Amino acid sequence: MTATATARRTVRVDLGDRSYDILIGPGLISAAGREIASRLKGRKIAVITDAHVAPLYLGGFMGALQAEGIDAVSLVLPAGEKTKSFEHLISVCDSVLAARIERNDAVVALGGGVIGDLTGFAAGIVRRGSRFIQVPTSLLAQVDSSVGGKTGINSPHGKNLIGVFHQPDLVLADTDVLDTLSPREFRAGYAEVAKYGLIDKPDFFAWLEKSWRDVFAGGEARIEAIATSCQAKADVVAADERENGQRALLNLGHTFGHALEAATEYDSARLVHGEGVSIGMVLAHQFSARMNLASPDDARRVEAHLGEVGLPTKMDQIPGGLPPAEKLMDAIAQDKKVKAGKLTFILTRGIGQSFVADDVPQSEVIAFLKEKLPK
Amino acid sequence: MTATATARRTVRVDLGDRSYDILIGPGLISAAGREIASRLKGRKIAVITDAHVAPLYLGGFMGALQAEGIDAVSLVLPAGEKTKSFEHLISVCDSVLAARIERNDAVVALGGGVIGDLTGFAAGIVRRGSRFIQVPTSLLAQVDSSVGGKTGINSPHGKNLIGVFHQPDLVLADTDVLDTLSPREFRAGYAEVAKYGLIDKPDFFAWLEKSWRDVFAGGEARIEAIATSCQAKADVVAADERENGQRALLNLGHTFGHALEAATEYDSARLVHGEGVSIGMVLAHQFSARMNLASPDDARRVEAHLGEVGLPTKMDQIPGGLPPAEKLMDAIAQDKKVKAGKLTFILTRGIGQSFVADDVPQSEVIAFLKEKLPK
Numbered sequence: 178m179t180a181t182a183t184a185r186r187t188v189r190v191d192l193g194d195r196s197y198d199i200l201i202g203p204g205l206i207s208a209a210g211r212e213i214a215s216r217l218k219g220r221k222i223a224v225i226t227d228a229h230v231a232p233l234y235l236g237g238f239m240g241a242l243q244a245e246g247i248d249a250v251s252l253v254l255p256a257g258e259k260t261k262s263f264e265h266l267i268s269v270c271d272s273v274l275a276a277r278i279e280r281n282d283a284v285v286a287l288g289g290g291v292i293g294d295l296t297g298f299a300a301g302i303v304r305r306g307s308r309f310i311q312v313p314t315s316l317l318a319q320v321d322s323s324v325g326g327k328t329g330i331n332s333p334h335g336k337n338l339i340g341v342f343h344q345p346d347l348v349l350a351d352t353d354v355l356d357t358l359s360p361r362e363f364r365a366g367y368a369e370v371a372k373y374g375l376i377d378k379p380d381f382f383a384w385l386e387k388s389w390r391d392v393f394a395g396g397e398a399r400i401e402a403i404a405t406s407c408q409a410k411a412d413v414v415a416a417d418e419r420e421n422g423q424r425a426l427l428n429l430g431h432t433f434g435h436a437l438e439a440a441t442e443y444d445s446a447r448l449v450h451g452e453g454v455s456i457g458m459v460l461a462h463q464f465s466a467r468m469n470l471a472s473p474d475d476a477r478r479v480e481a482h483l484g485e486v487g488l489p490t491k492m493d494q495i496p497g498g499l500p501p502a503e504k505l506m507d508a509i510a511q512d513k514k515v516k517a518g519k520l521t522f523i524l525t526r527g528i529g530q531s532f533v534a535d536d537v538p539q540s541e542v543i544a545f546l547k548e549k550l551p552k
Numbered sequence: 553m554t555a556t557a558t559a560r561r562t563v564r565v566d567l568g569d570r571s572y573d574i575l576i577g578p579g580l581i582s583a584a585g586r587e588i589a590s591r592l593k594g595r596k597i598a599v600i601t602d603a604h605v606a607p608l609y610l611g612g613f614m615g616a617l618q619a620e621g622i623d624a625v626s627l628v629l630p631a632g633e634k635t636k637s638f639e640h641l642i643s644v645c646d647s648v649l650a651a652r653i654e655r656n657d658a659v660v661a662l663g664g665g666v667i668g669d670l671t672g673f674a675a676g677i678v679r680r681g682s683r684f685i686q687v688p689t690s691l692l693a694q695v696d697s698s699v700g701g702k703t704g705i706n707s708p709h710g711k712n713l714i715g716v717f718h719q720p721d722l723v724l725a726d727t728d729v730l731d732t733l734s735p736r737e738f739r740a741g742y743a744e745v746a747k748y749g750l751i752d753k754p755d756f757f758a759w760l761e762k763s764w765r766d767v768f769a770g771g772e773a774r775i776e777a778i779a780t781s782c783q784a785k786a787d788v789v790a791a792d793e794r795e796n797g798q799r800a801l802l803n804l805g806h807t808f809g810h811a812l813e814a815a816t817e818y819d820s821a822r823l824v825h826g827e828g829v830s831i832g833m834v835l836a837h838q839f840s841a842r843m844n845l846a847s848p849d850d851a852r853r854v855e856a857h858l859g860e861v862g863l864p865t866k867m868d869q870i871p872g873g874l875p876p877a878e879k880l881m882d883a884i885a886q887d888k889k890v891k892a893g894k895l896t897f898i899l900t901r902g903i904g905q906s907f908v909a910d911d912v913p914q915s916e917v918i919a920f921l922k923e924k925l926p927k
């Protein structure tokens with residue numbers, strides 16, 4: 178217990194009267210009842226989770242709530258990106274309303290980024306905004322999606338095109354639960370950890386190159402990597418909650434990544450989000466080199482590190498073939514980061530020196546993609 | 553043209569960097585292209601309307617946009633309260649995305665409160681918030697629903713239970729279009745006009761008792777009544793955008809009204825929103841008298857005026873029968889204005905002296921409803 182208390186870290190997201198804490202450390206699922214009861218006025222909770230997480234953690238989580246006298250109901254949805262749909266949004270809203278969750282009660286997302294994005298969106302629209310607690314169980318959700326208030330679902334027109342900004346009231350990141358995550362999903366989340374280094378923390382990236390095995394193994398290094406990532410995200414969000422400026426840097430690797438996710442029809446057997454981001458970050462560094470903004474050595478260093486941890490770094494590692502460059506370009510153009518027809522891209526001048534480029538010529542991107550696409 | 557310019561009124565809704573204008577007057581549909589073009593950076597618009605409004609005003613509105621070089625697409629939905637559903641929300645989102653509406657472009661609601669609430673909700677969630685213009689064509693929408701940023705749809709659990717706050721960027725209230733509104737719908741909107749008097753403007757209510765025939769006839773008195781109503785709503789919204797306090801006063805008559813709408817299954821053949829509000833306002837005054845808060849004379853005065861203009865004032869005027877008091881109570885309890893199980897009601901001490909009552913006993917409400925329900 179003393180070890181737990183020492184190991185636990187708290188990152189505060191500073192947003193005036195909507196500020197909230199991210200608790201990071203081992204054993205937080207068992208401690209969830211206490212942490213929630215001490216912060217919540219109401220005594221009712223609706224827990225949304227998925228079919229992979231439910232058998233592992235739902236029982237323990239509900240037990241922790243009951244121990245504190247919190248009345249909880251739960252809804253288990255299918256696992257996977259396809260769950261971020263209107264169909265499941267409707268069932269979440271319906272469960273929350275059926276449970277008569279009122280203003281001081283809360284909706285909880287227990288799961289990865291899919292459950293977090295979907296549940297946060299539902300919490301944001303039920304009664305025009307209900308209290309919301311994130312209990313992220315994937316590495317990606319702990320270091321990225323559970324922090325910052327972006328919520329949403331996918332549309333046939335593209336990823337995350339429908340949603341709201343709705344900040345959580347609390348984030349509980351239990352670092353123990355990552356042990357049951359598949360190695361592939363852990364690596365995918367790790368791509369986002371590396372991203373924070375590549376955005377503006379060259380020393381963190383260098384530390385990861387040295388210490389990644391410890392991060393994968395668990396313990397202090399893992400907690401450190403997660404806390405550093407959450408702090409990085411919290412700083413950006415506090416400075417630019419609605420993504421009018423610098424928050425866009427968090428999309429490093431994502432413009433290409435989202436296009437690849439669309440091209441593989443969000444089929445997680447072929448590509449998961451973090452893998453798309455991994456390939457996308459390598460492409461962003463290569464494209465920056467091609468535009469004479471950065472040295473090709475930096476792109477090679479990024480590719481080497483991500484490759485070493487076992488992440489895909491090239492489009493030809495995606496099974497099942499990809500559409501031609503022009504089609505990928507269409508997906509990019511329909512992405513959110515487009516203003517009055519001009520392409521906005523996150524490019525870089527080197528490791529930890531990324532920036533928002535506002536008018537990247539489409540023709541250059543198409544030519545670059547043609548070069549890189551498997552023949 | 554000079555007459556038009558003189559008659560036009562502008563009410564400003566003061567919300568910091570989200571402030572916007574409500575333009576009120578004749579001929580605003582034909583002038584829409586000019587008013588929008590001078591305010592909008594983008595050049596694309598998606599217009600959402602319904603099957604009653606489309607044949608009357610969609611052509612003129614699209615023409616006015618085209619004359620200013622604005623590229624517009626339109627979607628026509630079925631008319632009526634049932635259109636405020638997830639099903640139609642999905643089609644609006646889909647049309648807006650298919651039209652590739654970007655950050656500087658806009659979504660327009662051309663219609664009554666149903667189209668305004670649904671379209672505003674879609675605008676609030678597409679790309680996590682798109683620009684939004686209200687062109688309200690019913691009296692109710694002009695004096696109430698188009699102002700203040702509440703948007704949403706209905707759920708099987710109750711009215712307006714799903715939605716967001718999303719302020720419009722502009723409201724264009726063309727007072728000419730009210731001439732084609734059915735007398736029944738005009739009267740329904742008039743209930744909300746009278747509401748502003750009953751909330752805190754006894755002089756306005758007295759003026760309406762005297763001048764209502766002129767308001768119904770059109771011209772200056774109508775513009776005056778609409779501008780006074782918009783100003784009243786704008787003041788409340790500016791003081792309490794998110795309904796944490798005084799904005800709740802706008803719900804005078806609505807707690808009973810919503811329960812009646814639910815009981816008649818949102819069937820507009822039996823009851824439209826404003827009619828529910830009319831009966832609800834009479835009930836709120838009668839209930840206040842029963843609680844010894846106000847004189848029964850005030851309730852009689854409200855009933856007399858609303859009855860004189862042709863609005864229903866008693867539950868037994870609703871065709872088709874109503875459920876028992878306990879059932880109505882359930883609908884009231886599931887309404888948004890419930891905190892930790894206690895009933896919040898808008899009650900009154902007399903004409904223009906309404907207030908928020910936080911702990912109205914359920915038993916009193918049930919006893920009162922039993923008395924008032926048709927035997």
Ligand SMILES: NC(=O)c1ccc[n+]([C@@H]2O[C@H](COP(=O)([O-])OP(=O)(O)OC[C@H]3O[C@@H](n4cnc5c(N)ncnc54)[C@H](O)[C@@H]3O)[C@@H](O)[C@H]2O)c1
Binds near residue numbers: 315326
């Ligand atoms: N809102 C944001 O700011 C933001 C940021 C980044 C990504 N995202 C979104 O996040 C989603 C990806 O998140 P993700 O990678 O967590 O996906 P996910 O939620 O699908 O989780 C990945 C898989 O791991 C399983 N899982 C989760 N926790 C587990 C555990 N502890 N043990 C065993 N299995 C577990 C899940 O059931 C799922 O099968 C994408 O939809 C992406 O768009 C959102």
Ligand SMILES: NC(=O)c1ccc[n+]([C@@H]2O[C@H](COP(=O)([O-])OP(=O)(O)OC[C@H]3O[C@@H](n4cnc5c(N)ncnc54)[C@H](O)[C@@H]3O)[C@@H](O)[C@H]2O)c1
Binds near residue numbers: 740
């Ligand atoms: N958002 C808010 O703050 C707020 C406030 C009050 C009411 N509302 C909502 O507004 C809705 C009621 O609005 P409403 O009464 O405008 O209903 P509505 O939109 O259904 O319009 C009433 C009828 O009049 C028709 N119509 C509209 N304009 C016309 C015109 N100029 N000529 C001929 N026919 C016309 C419509 O097609 C419809 O058949 C309800 O859903 C209610 O919940 C919202």
Ligand SMILES: [Zn+2]
Binds near residue numbers: 321369431450454
């Ligand atoms: Zn990501």
Ligand SMILES: [Zn+2]
Binds near residue numbers: 696806825829
């Ligand atoms: Zn109303």
